[in-house]
Amino acid sequence: MKNMEKERLMIRTAAEKTAQRIVQSRAAKIDTTGEFPRDLVEAFGRQGYLSLLLPESYGGTEGDLTSFCIVIEEIAKVCGSSSLIILAQGLGILPILLGGNSFQKDLYFTEISEKNSLTAFALKEPEGGLEASSINTMAKKQGKDYLINGRKCFITHGSLAKFYTVIAVTQPAYGTEGISAFIVEDGTPGLSFGEREEKVGMRGTVMTDIIFENCRVPQENLLGEEGKGYKIAMDTLNMSRPAIGALAVGIAQGALDYSIHYANERIQFGKPISSFQAIQFMIADMATWVEAARSLVYKAAAQIDAKLEDTEKISAISKIYASETAMKVATDAVQILGGYGYMKDYPVERMMRDAKVTQIYEGANQVQRWVLAQRLLSNKE
Ligand SMILES: Cc1cc2nc3c(=O)[nH]c(=O)nc-3n(C[C@H](O)[C@H](O)[C@H](O)COP(=O)(O)OP(=O)(O)OC[C@H]3O[C@@H](n4cnc5c(N)ncnc54)[C@H](O)[C@@H]3O)c2cc1C
Numbered sequence: 001m002k003n004m005e006k007e008r009l010m011i012r013t014a015a016e017k018t019a020q021r022i023v024q025s026r027a028a029k030i031d032t033t034g035e036f037p038r039d040l041v042e043a044f045g046r047q048g049y050l051s052l053l054l055p056e057s058y059g060g061t062e063g064d065l066t067s068f069c070i071v072i073e074e075i076a077k078v079c080g081s082s083s084l085i086i087l088a089q090g091l092g093i094l095p096i097l098l099g100g101n102s103f104q105k106d107l108y109f110t111e112i113s114e115k116n117s118l119t120a121f122a123l124k125e126p127e128g129g130l131e132a133s134s135i136n137t138m139a140k141k142q143g144k145d146y147l148i149n150g151r152k153c154f155i156t157h158g159s160l161a162k163f164y165t166v167i168a169v170t171q172p173a174y175g176t177e178g179i180s181a182f183i184v185e186d187g188t189p190g191l192s193f194g195e196r197e198e199k200v201g202m203r204g205t206v207m208t209d210i211i212f213e214n215c216r217v218p219q220e221n222l223l224g225e226e227g228k229g230y231k232i233a234m235d236t237l238n239m240s241r242p243a244i245g246a247l248a249v250g251i252a253q254g255a256l257d258y259s260i261h262y263a264n265e266r267i268q269f270g271k272p273i274s275s276f277q278a279i280q281f282m283i284a285d286m287a288t289w290v291e292a293a294r295s296l297v298y299k300a301a302a303q304i305d306a307k308l309e310d311t312e313k314i315s316a317i318s319k320i321y322a323s324e325t326a327m328k329v330a331t332d333a334v335q336i337l338g339g340y341g342y343m344k345d346y347p348v349e350r351m352m353r354d355a356k357v358t359q360i361y362e363g364a365n366q367v368q369r370w371v372l373a374q375r376l377l378s379n380k381e
Pocket of ligand 1: 154
Protein backbone atom coordinates (compact mmCIF):
# COMPACT_ATOMS: atom_id res chain seq x y z
CA MET A 1 0.00 0.00 0.00
CA LYS A 2 2.81 2.37 0.98
CA ASN A 3 4.54 1.63 -2.34
CA MET A 4 1.36 2.40 -4.22
CA GLU A 5 1.05 5.76 -2.45
CA LYS A 6 4.67 6.55 -3.23
CA GLU A 7 4.17 5.61 -6.85
CA ARG A 8 1.10 7.82 -7.14
CA LEU A 9 2.95 10.72 -5.57
CA MET A 10 5.67 10.30 -8.17
CA ILE A 11 3.04 10.22 -10.90
CA ARG A 12 1.53 13.46 -9.55
CA THR A 13 4.90 15.22 -9.35
CA ALA A 14 5.81 14.15 -12.89
CA ALA A 15 2.41 15.22 -14.28
CA GLU A 16 2.66 18.58 -12.54
CA LYS A 17 6.09 19.14 -14.09
CA THR A 18 4.84 18.12 -17.54
CA ALA A 19 1.89 20.49 -17.18
CA GLN A 20 4.11 23.40 -16.21
CA ARG A 21 6.98 22.72 -18.58
CA ILE A 22 5.26 21.90 -21.83
CA VAL A 23 1.49 22.34 -21.60
CA GLN A 24 0.86 25.64 -19.79
CA SER A 25 2.59 27.84 -22.35
CA ARG A 26 0.59 26.23 -25.19
CA ALA A 27 -2.88 26.33 -23.63
CA ALA A 28 -4.01 29.79 -24.81
CA LYS A 29 -2.88 29.24 -28.41
CA ILE A 30 -4.46 25.79 -28.59
CA ASP A 31 -7.71 27.42 -27.49
CA THR A 32 -7.64 30.35 -29.90
CA THR A 33 -6.50 28.41 -32.97
CA GLY A 34 -8.37 25.19 -32.16
CA GLU A 35 -5.19 23.38 -33.17
CA PHE A 36 -4.95 19.70 -32.23
CA PRO A 37 -1.64 19.64 -30.31
CA ARG A 38 0.11 16.72 -31.99
CA ASP A 39 3.45 17.51 -30.37
CA LEU A 40 1.87 17.37 -26.91
CA VAL A 41 0.17 14.10 -27.79
CA GLU A 42 3.57 12.69 -28.75
CA ALA A 43 5.00 13.96 -25.47
CA PHE A 44 2.09 12.40 -23.56
CA GLY A 45 2.85 9.16 -25.40
CA ARG A 46 6.49 9.29 -24.27
CA GLN A 47 5.35 9.94 -20.70
CA GLY A 48 3.04 6.91 -20.87
CA TYR A 49 -0.10 9.03 -20.49
CA LEU A 50 -1.77 7.48 -23.53
CA SER A 51 -1.41 4.00 -22.07
CA LEU A 52 -2.05 4.76 -18.39
CA LEU A 53 -4.96 2.36 -18.00
CA LEU A 54 -3.26 -0.55 -19.77
CA PRO A 55 -1.98 -3.60 -17.89
CA GLU A 56 1.55 -3.28 -16.53
CA SER A 57 2.89 -5.67 -19.17
CA TYR A 58 1.93 -3.02 -21.77
CA GLY A 59 3.48 -0.16 -19.80
CA GLY A 60 0.34 0.91 -17.95
CA THR A 61 -0.78 1.09 -14.36
CA GLU A 62 -2.98 -2.03 -14.50
CA GLY A 63 -6.16 0.00 -14.82
CA ASP A 64 -5.39 2.13 -11.75
CA LEU A 65 -8.10 4.77 -11.95
CA THR A 66 -6.56 6.85 -9.17
CA SER A 67 -3.32 7.32 -11.12
CA PHE A 68 -5.32 8.13 -14.24
CA CYS A 69 -7.32 10.78 -12.33
CA ILE A 70 -4.11 12.28 -10.89
CA VAL A 71 -2.61 12.84 -14.35
CA ILE A 72 -5.87 14.21 -15.72
CA GLU A 73 -6.24 16.63 -12.80
CA GLU A 74 -2.67 17.95 -13.07
CA ILE A 75 -2.85 18.55 -16.83
CA ALA A 76 -6.34 20.11 -16.52
CA LYS A 77 -5.01 22.70 -14.07
CA VAL A 78 -3.33 24.36 -17.04
CA CYS A 79 -5.19 23.09 -20.13
CA GLY A 80 -8.60 21.40 -20.29
CA SER A 81 -8.21 20.33 -23.93
CA SER A 82 -4.89 18.59 -23.36
CA SER A 83 -6.32 16.79 -20.36
CA LEU A 84 -9.38 15.70 -22.35
CA ILE A 85 -7.10 14.06 -24.92
CA ILE A 86 -5.74 11.79 -22.17
CA LEU A 87 -9.25 11.18 -20.83
CA ALA A 88 -10.70 10.28 -24.23
CA GLN A 89 -7.81 7.87 -24.76
CA GLY A 90 -8.70 6.14 -21.48
CA LEU A 91 -12.35 6.08 -22.51
CA GLY A 92 -11.37 4.22 -25.67
CA ILE A 93 -9.19 1.76 -23.76
CA LEU A 94 -11.71 0.90 -21.03
CA PRO A 95 -14.19 -1.17 -23.11
CA ILE A 96 -11.33 -3.38 -24.33
CA LEU A 97 -9.94 -3.67 -20.80
CA LEU A 98 -13.38 -4.58 -19.44
CA GLY A 99 -14.76 -6.71 -22.26
CA GLY A 100 -11.96 -7.74 -24.61
CA ASN A 101 -10.53 -11.27 -24.91
CA SER A 102 -6.80 -11.93 -24.60
CA PHE A 103 -6.25 -11.81 -28.37
CA GLN A 104 -7.99 -8.42 -28.68
CA LYS A 105 -6.15 -7.04 -25.67
CA ASP A 106 -2.81 -8.13 -27.02
CA LEU A 107 -3.48 -6.75 -30.50
CA TYR A 108 -4.83 -3.33 -29.50
CA PHE A 109 -2.82 -2.77 -26.34
CA THR A 110 0.39 -3.52 -28.23
CA GLU A 111 -0.68 -1.01 -30.89
CA ILE A 112 -1.23 1.64 -28.20
CA SER A 113 1.85 0.95 -26.14
CA GLU A 114 4.24 0.65 -29.09
CA LYS A 115 2.85 3.31 -31.41
CA ASN A 116 0.91 5.60 -29.05
CA SER A 117 -2.07 5.16 -31.33
CA LEU A 118 -5.19 7.07 -30.38
CA THR A 119 -8.43 5.31 -29.66
CA ALA A 120 -12.04 6.43 -29.08
CA PHE A 121 -15.37 5.39 -27.65
CA ALA A 122 -18.46 5.79 -29.84
CA LEU A 123 -21.79 5.55 -28.04
CA LYS A 124 -23.60 8.83 -28.66
CA GLU A 125 -26.00 9.16 -31.61
CA PRO A 126 -27.97 12.09 -32.98
CA GLU A 127 -31.20 10.75 -31.43
CA GLY A 128 -29.68 9.87 -28.06
CA GLY A 129 -27.19 7.17 -27.12
CA LEU A 130 -27.13 6.66 -23.38
CA GLU A 131 -30.57 5.09 -23.36
CA ALA A 132 -30.62 1.66 -25.00
CA SER A 133 -33.79 2.32 -27.00
CA SER A 134 -32.23 5.38 -28.62
CA ILE A 135 -29.36 3.45 -30.21
CA ASN A 136 -30.09 3.12 -33.93
CA THR A 137 -26.72 1.96 -35.24
CA MET A 138 -27.27 -1.63 -36.37
CA ALA A 139 -24.76 -4.48 -36.65
CA LYS A 140 -26.16 -7.35 -38.70
CA LYS A 141 -24.43 -10.73 -38.75
CA GLN A 142 -23.50 -11.80 -42.27
CA GLY A 143 -21.46 -14.99 -42.45
CA LYS A 144 -18.33 -14.43 -40.38
CA ASP A 145 -18.71 -10.66 -40.40
CA TYR A 146 -21.00 -7.96 -39.07
CA LEU A 147 -22.32 -5.23 -41.34
CA ILE A 148 -22.59 -1.97 -39.41
CA ASN A 149 -24.90 0.83 -40.53
CA GLY A 150 -25.68 4.04 -38.67
CA ARG A 151 -24.18 7.24 -37.36
CA LYS A 152 -22.47 8.26 -34.14
CA CYS A 153 -21.98 11.91 -33.24
CA PHE A 154 -19.83 14.09 -30.97
CA ILE A 155 -17.06 11.47 -30.88
CA THR A 156 -13.81 12.77 -29.38
CA HIS A 157 -10.84 11.65 -31.53
CA GLY A 158 -13.26 11.00 -34.41
CA SER A 159 -11.12 10.73 -37.59
CA LEU A 160 -7.90 10.64 -35.54
CA ALA A 161 -8.17 7.31 -33.77
CA LYS A 162 -6.60 4.12 -35.03
CA PHE A 163 -9.60 2.15 -33.76
CA TYR A 164 -13.01 2.84 -32.24
CA THR A 165 -15.18 0.95 -29.78
CA VAL A 166 -18.62 1.18 -31.33
CA ILE A 167 -21.86 0.33 -29.56
CA ALA A 168 -24.49 -1.09 -31.92
CA VAL A 169 -27.73 -3.07 -31.89
CA THR A 170 -27.44 -6.74 -32.87
CA GLN A 171 -30.90 -7.93 -31.72
CA PRO A 172 -33.46 -5.10 -31.82
CA ALA A 173 -36.11 -7.03 -29.88
CA TYR A 174 -33.85 -7.74 -26.86
CA GLY A 175 -33.46 -4.23 -25.40
CA THR A 176 -30.20 -3.78 -23.52
CA GLU A 177 -29.41 -7.47 -24.10
CA GLY A 178 -29.53 -6.89 -27.83
CA ILE A 179 -26.67 -4.39 -27.86
CA SER A 180 -23.07 -5.34 -28.66
CA ALA A 181 -19.69 -3.64 -28.72
CA PHE A 182 -17.29 -3.82 -31.67
CA ILE A 183 -13.82 -2.62 -32.43
CA VAL A 184 -13.77 -0.86 -35.78
CA GLU A 185 -10.37 -0.11 -37.20
CA ASP A 186 -9.61 3.07 -39.10
CA GLY A 187 -9.53 2.42 -42.82
CA THR A 188 -12.29 -0.21 -42.73
CA PRO A 189 -14.35 0.20 -45.94
CA GLY A 190 -17.70 1.82 -45.13
CA LEU A 191 -16.27 3.89 -42.25
CA SER A 192 -16.19 7.66 -42.73
CA PHE A 193 -16.29 10.84 -40.68
CA GLY A 194 -18.27 14.06 -40.58
CA GLU A 195 -16.76 17.53 -40.45
CA ARG A 196 -14.84 18.52 -37.35
CA GLU A 197 -17.26 20.21 -34.89
CA GLU A 198 -16.62 23.79 -33.70
CA LYS A 199 -16.89 23.78 -29.91
CA VAL A 200 -17.29 26.48 -27.25
CA GLY A 201 -14.52 25.02 -25.12
CA MET A 202 -12.04 22.15 -25.16
CA ARG A 203 -11.15 23.59 -28.51
CA GLY A 204 -7.96 21.61 -28.99
CA THR A 205 -9.77 18.29 -29.12
CA VAL A 206 -11.11 16.89 -32.37
CA MET A 207 -14.73 15.77 -32.41
CA THR A 208 -16.63 14.41 -35.43
CA ASP A 209 -19.55 12.24 -36.41
CA ILE A 210 -18.70 8.68 -37.41
CA ILE A 211 -20.67 7.24 -40.31
CA PHE A 212 -21.08 3.52 -40.98
CA GLU A 213 -22.31 2.48 -44.42
CA ASN A 214 -22.23 -1.28 -44.83
CA CYS A 215 -19.08 -1.20 -42.77
CA ARG A 216 -17.88 -4.81 -42.68
CA VAL A 217 -16.24 -5.85 -39.44
CA PRO A 218 -14.96 -9.40 -38.81
CA GLN A 219 -16.64 -11.29 -35.96
CA GLU A 220 -13.24 -11.39 -34.17
CA ASN A 221 -13.84 -7.67 -33.48
CA LEU A 222 -16.90 -8.31 -31.34
CA LEU A 223 -15.99 -7.36 -27.74
CA GLY A 224 -16.97 -10.11 -25.32
CA GLU A 225 -20.15 -11.83 -26.43
CA GLU A 226 -23.11 -10.61 -28.44
CA GLY A 227 -25.55 -8.80 -26.16
CA LYS A 228 -22.89 -7.60 -23.69
CA GLY A 229 -22.27 -4.23 -25.34
CA TYR A 230 -24.62 -2.15 -23.22
CA LYS A 231 -23.10 -3.48 -20.01
CA ILE A 232 -19.59 -2.84 -21.34
CA ALA A 233 -20.61 0.73 -22.24
CA MET A 234 -22.22 1.43 -18.85
CA ASP A 235 -19.26 -0.09 -16.95
CA THR A 236 -16.93 2.04 -19.06
CA LEU A 237 -18.82 5.22 -18.19
CA ASN A 238 -19.01 4.24 -14.54
CA MET A 239 -15.21 4.02 -14.48
CA SER A 240 -14.59 7.15 -16.46
CA ARG A 241 -17.00 9.49 -14.63
CA PRO A 242 -14.59 10.06 -11.73
CA ALA A 243 -11.97 10.93 -14.37
CA ILE A 244 -14.29 13.64 -15.70
CA GLY A 245 -14.56 14.73 -12.08
CA ALA A 246 -10.75 14.88 -11.92
CA LEU A 247 -10.66 16.99 -15.07
CA ALA A 248 -13.22 19.32 -13.49
CA VAL A 249 -11.23 19.53 -10.24
CA GLY A 250 -8.10 20.40 -12.24
CA ILE A 251 -9.87 23.22 -14.10
CA ALA A 252 -11.34 24.52 -10.83
CA GLN A 253 -7.95 24.44 -9.07
CA GLY A 254 -6.34 26.26 -11.98
CA ALA A 255 -9.03 28.96 -11.84
CA LEU A 256 -8.69 29.27 -8.07
CA ASP A 257 -4.89 29.56 -8.23
CA TYR A 258 -5.14 32.28 -10.85
CA SER A 259 -7.78 34.15 -8.82
CA ILE A 260 -5.56 34.17 -5.72
CA HIS A 261 -2.58 35.42 -7.72
CA TYR A 262 -4.68 38.14 -9.37
CA ALA A 263 -6.45 39.22 -6.16
CA ASN A 264 -3.08 39.81 -4.49
CA GLU A 265 -1.79 41.90 -7.41
CA ARG A 266 -4.81 43.96 -8.40
CA ILE A 267 -5.00 47.30 -6.60
CA GLN A 268 -8.36 49.06 -6.22
CA PHE A 269 -9.28 51.81 -3.76
CA GLY A 270 -5.62 51.89 -2.82
CA LYS A 271 -5.35 48.25 -1.70
CA PRO A 272 -5.07 44.78 -3.22
CA ILE A 273 -8.58 43.47 -3.90
CA SER A 274 -7.62 40.43 -1.77
CA SER A 275 -7.98 42.69 1.28
CA PHE A 276 -11.73 43.04 0.65
CA GLN A 277 -13.82 40.56 2.57
CA ALA A 278 -16.15 40.02 -0.39
CA ILE A 279 -13.21 38.68 -2.42
CA GLN A 280 -11.80 36.76 0.55
CA PHE A 281 -15.08 34.93 1.09
CA MET A 282 -15.35 34.07 -2.60
CA ILE A 283 -11.86 32.60 -2.53
CA ALA A 284 -12.58 30.69 0.69
CA ASP A 285 -15.77 29.22 -0.83
CA MET A 286 -13.98 28.30 -4.05
CA ALA A 287 -11.23 26.51 -2.11
CA THR A 288 -13.83 24.67 0.01
CA TRP A 289 -15.74 23.42 -3.05
CA VAL A 290 -12.55 22.35 -4.83
CA GLU A 291 -11.32 20.40 -1.82
CA ALA A 292 -14.70 18.70 -1.36
CA ALA A 293 -14.86 17.82 -5.06
CA ARG A 294 -11.33 16.40 -4.98
CA SER A 295 -12.18 14.22 -1.98
CA LEU A 296 -15.25 12.82 -3.76
CA VAL A 297 -13.36 12.13 -6.97
CA TYR A 298 -10.57 10.21 -5.24
CA LYS A 299 -13.06 8.39 -3.01
CA ALA A 300 -14.89 7.20 -6.12
CA ALA A 301 -11.62 6.24 -7.84
CA ALA A 302 -10.42 4.37 -4.73
CA GLN A 303 -13.65 2.39 -4.49
CA ILE A 304 -13.48 1.44 -8.15
CA ASP A 305 -9.79 0.50 -7.80
CA ALA A 306 -10.69 -1.66 -4.79
CA LYS A 307 -13.29 -3.35 -7.03
CA LEU A 308 -16.04 -2.64 -4.52
CA GLU A 309 -19.59 -3.54 -5.57
CA ASP A 310 -22.07 -0.88 -6.49
CA THR A 311 -19.82 2.06 -7.29
CA GLU A 312 -22.35 3.71 -9.64
CA LYS A 313 -23.67 6.01 -6.93
CA ILE A 314 -20.32 7.46 -5.82
CA SER A 315 -19.15 7.64 -9.43
CA ALA A 316 -22.20 9.74 -10.42
CA ILE A 317 -21.99 11.89 -7.26
CA SER A 318 -18.32 12.66 -7.86
CA LYS A 319 -19.00 13.65 -11.47
CA ILE A 320 -21.97 15.85 -10.58
CA TYR A 321 -20.28 17.63 -7.68
CA ALA A 322 -16.91 18.15 -9.35
CA SER A 323 -18.38 19.43 -12.60
CA GLU A 324 -20.78 21.82 -10.84
CA THR A 325 -17.79 23.01 -8.80
CA ALA A 326 -15.68 23.60 -11.89
CA MET A 327 -18.39 25.72 -13.48
CA LYS A 328 -19.01 27.74 -10.31
CA VAL A 329 -15.36 28.27 -9.49
CA ALA A 330 -14.35 29.21 -13.04
CA THR A 331 -17.28 31.66 -13.26
CA ASP A 332 -16.30 33.19 -9.91
CA ALA A 333 -12.72 33.44 -11.14
CA VAL A 334 -13.95 35.54 -14.08
CA GLN A 335 -15.81 37.74 -11.57
CA ILE A 336 -12.71 38.18 -9.42
CA LEU A 337 -10.77 39.37 -12.44
CA GLY A 338 -13.58 41.79 -13.32
CA GLY A 339 -13.44 43.12 -16.90
CA TYR A 340 -10.05 41.48 -17.40
CA GLY A 341 -11.62 38.13 -16.59
CA TYR A 342 -13.86 38.55 -19.62
CA MET A 343 -10.88 39.10 -21.91
CA LYS A 344 -9.03 36.43 -23.85
CA ASP A 345 -5.73 37.78 -22.52
CA TYR A 346 -6.40 35.98 -19.23
CA PRO A 347 -6.92 32.24 -18.83
CA VAL A 348 -10.05 32.20 -16.69
CA GLU A 349 -12.62 32.75 -19.46
CA ARG A 350 -11.11 29.71 -21.25
CA MET A 351 -11.39 27.73 -18.04
CA MET A 352 -15.05 28.74 -17.74
CA ARG A 353 -15.75 27.56 -21.31
CA ASP A 354 -13.80 24.34 -20.76
CA ALA A 355 -15.59 23.68 -17.45
CA LYS A 356 -19.03 23.81 -19.04
CA VAL A 357 -18.76 20.53 -20.88
CA THR A 358 -17.92 18.59 -17.72
CA GLN A 359 -21.56 19.16 -16.70
CA ILE A 360 -22.74 17.75 -20.01
CA TYR A 361 -20.74 14.86 -21.31
CA GLU A 362 -20.88 11.20 -20.30
CA GLY A 363 -24.48 11.75 -19.27
CA ALA A 364 -25.59 15.31 -18.49
CA ASN A 365 -25.84 16.10 -14.77
CA GLN A 366 -29.64 16.11 -14.83
CA VAL A 367 -29.56 12.53 -16.09
CA GLN A 368 -27.02 11.61 -13.40
CA ARG A 369 -29.28 13.14 -10.76
CA TRP A 370 -32.29 11.30 -12.17
CA VAL A 371 -30.48 7.94 -12.06
CA LEU A 372 -29.23 8.70 -8.56
CA ALA A 373 -32.69 9.68 -7.34
CA GLN A 374 -34.22 6.50 -8.81
CA ARG A 375 -31.75 4.43 -6.79
CA LEU A 376 -32.26 6.39 -3.59
CA LEU A 377 -36.05 6.41 -3.86
CA SER A 378 -36.32 2.73 -4.68
CA ASN A 379 -34.80 1.95 -1.26
CA LYS A 380 -31.79 0.32 -2.88
CA GLU A 381 -29.58 2.39 -0.58
C1 LIG B 1 -17.10 17.91 -26.05
C2 LIG B 1 -17.90 16.64 -26.10
C3 LIG B 1 -17.22 15.43 -26.25
C4 LIG B 1 -17.96 14.24 -26.33
N1 LIG B 1 -17.27 13.07 -26.54
C5 LIG B 1 -17.99 11.91 -26.70
C6 LIG B 1 -17.32 10.67 -27.03
O1 LIG B 1 -16.09 10.61 -27.16
N2 LIG B 1 -18.08 9.55 -27.19
C7 LIG B 1 -19.45 9.57 -27.06
O2 LIG B 1 -20.08 8.52 -27.23
N3 LIG B 1 -20.10 10.73 -26.76
C8 LIG B 1 -19.41 11.89 -26.59
N4 LIG B 1 -20.07 13.05 -26.31
C9 LIG B 1 -21.53 13.02 -26.17
C10 LIG B 1 -22.00 13.32 -24.74
O3 LIG B 1 -21.74 12.23 -23.89
C11 LIG B 1 -23.48 13.69 -24.79
O4 LIG B 1 -23.58 14.91 -25.50
C12 LIG B 1 -24.07 13.83 -23.40
O5 LIG B 1 -24.19 12.57 -22.79
C13 LIG B 1 -25.44 14.50 -23.42
O6 LIG B 1 -26.29 13.87 -24.34
P1 LIG B 1 -27.13 14.73 -25.38
O7 LIG B 1 -26.21 15.66 -26.03
O8 LIG B 1 -27.91 13.78 -26.22
O9 LIG B 1 -28.14 15.58 -24.49
P2 LIG B 1 -29.63 15.16 -24.10
O10 LIG B 1 -29.61 13.81 -23.47
O11 LIG B 1 -30.53 15.39 -25.27
O12 LIG B 1 -29.95 16.22 -22.99
C14 LIG B 1 -30.50 17.53 -23.26
C15 LIG B 1 -30.94 18.11 -21.92
O13 LIG B 1 -32.00 17.33 -21.39
C16 LIG B 1 -31.66 16.87 -20.09
N5 LIG B 1 -32.20 15.51 -19.90
C17 LIG B 1 -32.09 14.45 -20.74
N6 LIG B 1 -32.67 13.36 -20.21
C18 LIG B 1 -33.18 13.74 -19.01
C19 LIG B 1 -33.89 13.08 -17.98
N7 LIG B 1 -34.18 11.78 -18.06
N8 LIG B 1 -34.24 13.79 -16.89
C20 LIG B 1 -33.93 15.10 -16.78
N9 LIG B 1 -33.25 15.80 -17.72
C21 LIG B 1 -32.88 15.12 -18.82
C22 LIG B 1 -30.14 16.87 -20.08
O14 LIG B 1 -29.63 16.98 -18.77
C23 LIG B 1 -29.81 18.10 -20.88
O15 LIG B 1 -29.89 19.24 -20.06
C24 LIG B 1 -19.37 14.26 -26.23
C25 LIG B 1 -20.03 15.49 -26.07
C26 LIG B 1 -19.32 16.66 -26.01
C27 LIG B 1 -20.08 17.94 -25.87
